[in-house]
Amino acid sequence: MGSVCGWCGRPLVAASTGRPRRWCSTRCRKAASRSPFPPVMIGRRSWCRADGKRPVTPSGAPASSTDSGTWCSFAEVRSGSAFGIMLGDGLGCYDLDHVTDDQARRFMATIREPVLYCERSVSAEGVHVFVEAPEGPGRRRIVDGVSVERYSRARFIRTTGRRFT
Ligand SMILES: [Zn+2]
Structure with missing residues (x-):
């Protein structure tokens, strides 16, 4: 690698x-x-193209969140219109659903892990907050009236590059 x-x-x-x-x-x-993405994410070999929310290889075959052989470099996905990244190996993500800018910022202020990158989701109603995090079970909570899912392994997040600050 x-x-x-x-x-x-x-x-x-x-x-x-x-x-x-x-x-x-x-x-x-x-x-x-x-690029909107930080070097620490660009440099990972855990990117996949996306077909809707599903990960696929550059040739269009299904990719698996548990088979790193189906993942590729940023160079291989960035020319495509839709792509995302697999979580795990130190990369986690908070997935906030239907959230206003203010709600997202309030939630982000409570995050203890180092924040690597933050973006609006495909629907533009959600926010993804990528963090440095050890692998662990996923969970969902309601915080401040917002659905917050947190994943740190075996999960594909389709990215948009629409940075949120
Ligand atoms: Zn180069």
Whole structure:
């Protein structure tokens, strides 16, 4: 893992010293920095294209939240119109349903985990808050009148790139 550029997917020449590289070139690093998604998500190999809410491979075959062999790099999904990311391995998500901006911000202020990225959902009525989180069981609660689901493993979240702050 980590042997291809997170943006363009080309193989990376390993640096002889220092940290593993994420990008093959300054151009790719800059392109990634203009993306709404943070490098820590772009660099993961747990992206899938989406058919509705279902994950599919770039060739359109069903992808599975429990089979990493059906996932791919951001480079392989970003040209498509619909894609998303699998949770797990340190990536979790709060899925807020039918939420106003104010409700979403109030809820976000209560989150203890480091927040990586936040966006409006496909319907534009929901909000996804991606966080750093260890794997655990999913759960659903009502908070402040809002349905809040939290997942940290074996779950596909279709992303929009419509960043919410
Ligand atoms: Zn590159």
